[in-house]
Amino acid sequence: MIRFEQVGKTWRDGSAALEAVDGEVRRGEVVALCGPSGAGKSTLLRTVNRLVEVDRGRVVLDGTDVRRLRLDRLRRRVGFVFQSIDLFRHLSAVDNVALILRRAGGLSRGESRQRAELWLDRVGMADRAGSLPAALSGGQQQRVAIARAMCLDPEVLLLDEPTSALDPELVTGVRTLLRDLAARGTTMIVVTHEAGFARGVADRLWQVTNGRLVADRPAREAAA
Numbered sequence: 408m409i410r411f412e413q414v415g416k417t418w419r420d421g422s423a424a425l426e427a428v429d430g431e432v433r434r435g436e437v438v439a440l441c442g443p444s445g446a447g448k449s450t451l452l453r454t455v456n457r458l459v460e461v462d463r464g465r466v467v468l469d470g471t472d473v474r475r476l477r478l479d480r481l482r483r484r485v486g487f488v489f490q491s492i493d494l495f496r497h498l499s500a501v502d503n504v505a506l507i508l509r510r511a512g513g514l515s516r517g518e519s520r521q522r523a524e525l526w527l528d529r530v531g532m533a534d535r536a537g538s539l540p541a542a543l544s545g546g547q548q549q550r551v552a553i554a555r556a557m558c559l560d561p562e563v564l565l566l567d568e569p570t571s572a573l574d575p576e577l578v579t580g581v582r583t584l585l586r587d588l589a590a591r592g593t594t595m596i597v598v599t600h601e602a603g604f605a606r607g608v609a610d611r612l613w614q615v616t617n618g619r620l621v622a623d624r625p626a627r628e629a630a631a
């Protein structure tokens with residue numbers, strides 16, 4: 408599904424963020440990127456939807472180099488959830504999702520609202536559809552953000568520390584949601600500092616250190 412082939416990235420100041428990363432994420436698989444701060448995890452994640460452009464090697468999505476795909480099409484196939492929850496502050500939960508559907512085209516206002524409601528239901532937020540982000544907890548906001556990233560039915564979901572802004576008691580809800588999405592076959596790459604979270608949602612753990620992928624192992628084998 409996603410293949411990293413000798414992926415390298417050097418910043419303008421000459422520092423290398425990624426060095427010869429090779430790896431493959433199969434369809435329906437959840438891979439957690441683990442490793443120390445500054446190791447290159449977010450950079451690697453962002454090469455998939457081209458928020459970061461690689462300067463060596465390539466990233467292949469379903470057989471096609473991502474640079475050969477039109478950016479809007481690529482971003483529709485690859486959903487992205489940021490660490491800092493970035494909902495539109497002046498829009499209710501349901502409108503946050505409906506706006507993305509409307510922008511994508513093809514749906515009437517009523518249809519996009521209906522589909523948005525369906526997604527809020529899937530993430531357990533149906534009863535808060537009319538709430539503004541400020542009236543929601545961090546975990547609830549993150550669930551709306553995940554609904555927003557999922558509503559165009561992307562083949563792949565990228566998540567950059569989806570739980571780092573959350574209180575520990577809210578992490579479980581997001582973990583359960585991601586497990587549900589995984590069970591439905593969504594391919595995911597998730598950057599996380601939390602080993603327990605990684606083991607809880609991922610099939611495989613990739614250890615990133617100094618811009619290199621130094622280990623790739625089944626999550627169930629990871630030490631508790």
Ligand SMILES: Nc1ncnc2c1ncn2[C@@H]1O[C@H](COP(=O)(O)OP(=O)(O)OP(=O)(O)O)[C@@H](O)[C@H]1O
Binds near residue numbers: 444
């Ligand atoms: N746009 C940029 N320009 C220059 N350097 C950058 C840029 N983005 C990231 N870096 C640097 O690249 C390195 C890798 O950063 P990255 O964010 O990928 O690490 P990370 O493993 O995700 O870290 P963390 O766990 O702290 O989020 C870091 O040294 C960082 O300072």
